[in-house]
Amino acid sequence: MRILIVEDEVRLAEALSHILTDKKYMTDVVHNGDDGLDYGLSDIYDAIILDVMLPGMNGFEVAKSLRKEKIQTPILMLTAKGEIASKVAGLDCGADDYMTKPFAPEELLARLRALTRRQGEVLLDETSFGDLTLNLSTCDLMCGGKSTHLNYKEFEILKLLMANPKAAITKEDIITKVWGYDSDASDNNVEAYISFLRKKLSFLNSTVSINALRKVGYRLGEEK
Amino acid sequence: MRILIVEDEVRLAEALSHILTDKKYMTDVVHNGDDGLDYGLSDIYDAIILDVMLPGMNGFEVAKSLRKEKIQTPILMLTAKGEIASKVAGLDCGADDYMTKPFAPEELLARLRALTRRQGEVLLDETSFGDLTLNLSTCDLMCGGKSTHLNYKEFEILKLLMANPKAAITKEDIITKVWGYDSDASDNNVEAYISFLRKKLSFLNSTVSINALRKVGYRLGEEK
DNA sequence: CCTTATCTTAAAATTTTCTTAAAGCACTTC
DNA sequence: GAAGTGCTTTAAGAAAATTTTAAGATAAGG
Numbered sequence: 243m244r245i246l247i248v249e250d251e252v253r254l255a256e257a258l259s260h261i262l263t264d265k266k267y268m269t270d271v272v273h274n275g276d277d278g279l280d281y282g283l284s285d286i287y288d289a290i291i292l293d294v295m296l297p298g299m300n301g302f303e304v305a306k307s308l309r310k311e312k313i314q315t316p317i318l319m320l321t322a323k324g325e326i327a328s329k330v331a332g333l334d335c336g337a338d339d340y341m342t343k344p345f346a347p348e349e350l351l352a353r354l355r356a357l358t359r360r361q362g363e364v365l366l367d368e369t370s371f372g373d374l375t376l377n378l379s380t381c382d383l384m385c386g387g388k389s390t391h392l393n394y395k396e397f398e399i400l401k402l403l404m405a406n407p408k409a410a411i412t413k414e415d416i417i418t419k420v421w422g423y424d425s426d427a428s429d430n431n432v433e434a435y436i437s438f439l440r441k442k443l444s445f446l447n448s449t450v451s452i453n454a455l456r457k458v459g460y461r462l463g464e465e466k
Numbered sequence: 467m468r469i470l471i472v473e474d475e476v477r478l479a480e481a482l483s484h485i486l487t488d489k490k491y492m493t494d495v496v497h498n499g500d501d502g503l504d505y506g507l508s509d510i511y512d513a514i515i516l517d518v519m520l521p522g523m524n525g526f527e528v529a530k531s532l533r534k535e536k537i538q539t540p541i542l543m544l545t546a547k548g549e550i551a552s553k554v555a556g557l558d559c560g561a562d563d564y565m566t567k568p569f570a571p572e573e574l575l576a577r578l579r580a581l582t583r584r585q586g587e588v589l590l591d592e593t594s595f596g597d598l599t600l601n602l603s604t605c606d607l608m609c610g611g612k613s614t615h616l617n618y619k620e621f622e623i624l625k626l627l628m629a630n631p632k633a634a635i636t637k638e639d640i641i642t643k644v645w646g647y648d649s650d651a652s653d654n655n656v657e658a659y660i661s662f663l664r665k666k667l668s669f670l671n672s673t674v675s676i677n678a679l680r681k682v683g684y685r686l687g688e689e690k
Numbered sequence: 691c692c693t694t695a696t697c698t699t700a701a702a703a704t705t706t707t708c709t710t711a712a713a714g715c716a717c718t719t720c
Numbered sequence: 721g722a723a724g725t726g727c728t729t730t731a732a733g734a735a736a737a738t739t740t741t742a743a744g745a746t747a748a749g750g
Contacts, residue, residue, distance in 0.1 A: 338580055339563060380634045381682055393738060394681040429696090431740065437698055454696065456748065617727055653707085655729065661709055680706065680737065 244268045246290045248278030275299030293320045302335040309336035316357035372450040372464040385446035412459035468492045470514045472502030499523030517544045526559040533560030540581035596674040596688040609670035636683035
């Protein structure tokens with residue numbers, strides 16, 4: 243976690259840096275708005291602590307400029323005055339939170355935790371095996387540059403095989419888990435889908451193959 | 467934008483709801499912590515306004531329980547006392563921000579904007595995908611020189627698809643987020659609106675298409 | 691070889707999704 | 721309060737994709 247501190251009061255800047263490095267954050271400190279903007283534009287920070295009153299550009303302007311340049315780094319504004327007007331202005335200029343001086347170190351840390359927790363959203367759930375990646379949300383199967391869509395049953399069967407890469411999955415297993423408990427699907431149904439899947443694997447030029455273990459079931463294998 | 471209000475003081479709850487509905491938010495109001503948790507677990511809200519002092523579970527407990535169940539909805543805590551201790555506790559319990567009573571309506575709105583901005587939902591006044599630009603305040607959809615107006619449901623559905631360009635959105639998702647939590651809309655309702663949207667996309671000559679993923683949902687795609 | 695298990699495919703059956711037109715509703719306007 | 725407007729819902733047949741079936745081909749094991 244790397245935090246940028248933009249604060250002109252040297253003693254306060256040092257105090258902030260000290261509090262944060264104690265907690266294993268890495269910090270960079272600059273003392274005016276122009277430098278704050280330059281550093282912020284590097285887009286390497288997990289959060290920016292930004293004083294409102296600064297020589298050169300003020301904090302609002304820095305925040306606004308960063309947002310205009312599509313920098314999404316969470317910004318925590320520091321403000322001396324507590325009036326609502328400036329609070330509102332702070333949030334609307336693109337900042338994510340503000341804190342009034344003086345503040346307790348614990349409050350600073352809590353706010354930073356809140357700000358940084360929100361990042362890292364977008365969890366694409368995927369599973370992989372060999373050179374294959376299966377997108378669990380869209381049922382797309384990718385390999386190298388290529389990609390193809392699996393329909394529902396293909397998807398469920400491949401997911402099952404990928405979830406148990408070392409074991410052999412019996413046709414019975416596949417039927418009860420994909421067709422359902424009391425289905426009357428036959429082994430041939432499974433065989434047909436295995437065939438469809440193999441066709442797609444070969445279209446993708448994957449090194450992964452579906453191996454039949456006679457009288458036992460199927461298992462994924464990777465061609466060396 | 468759908469907001470859950472958890473507040474036992476009836477008059478305050480009504481005031482909150484009124485402020486928000488004025489600004490075109492949809493609100494649901496409950497008056498105790500247990501209901502707050504139940505509603506929050508439905509995961510259909512864009513933000514939750516949560517009073518600390520509540521009959522039954524208090525606000526901290528509700529927030530903590532929601533986070534334990536992986537509900538990431540931004541939470542704005544309302545607290546009567548201004549001490550730092552409780553503020554910090556509020557943020558560490560999983561809340562994203564807090565506000566002390568009494569507060570100015572403008573501050574509430576600014577905080578909500580800040581909270582919801584952080585989610586992918588982008589409160590800029592436009593979102594784009596491919597050659598499409600959707601104006602979020604006028605509901606106009608633009609492409610190249612042409613432009614057309616979307617009505618409410620078309621708009622909400624397209625916005626949802628554009629906000630999750632990589633994932634598949636299920637019909638269930640669309641129904642709970644656009645028709646609402648306890649609606650009895652059928653899949654066919656969604657299908658009808660998807661059809662309306664496609665007609666408008668083709669009128670605009672857009673390269674964007676709405677792809678059906680059978681048994682899964684819909685996803686935006688761009689014709690190369 | 692002969693038997694049995696597995697593969698592969700095309701066509702039939704089924705399910706899901708698409709598209710429309712018409713009906714229903716909520717608001718305005720006259 | 722009648723008529724008009726714009727959006728939403730309903731319903732039903734059409735279209736499209738998936739799933740099942742079935743039959744012959746291929747491969748493995750004894």
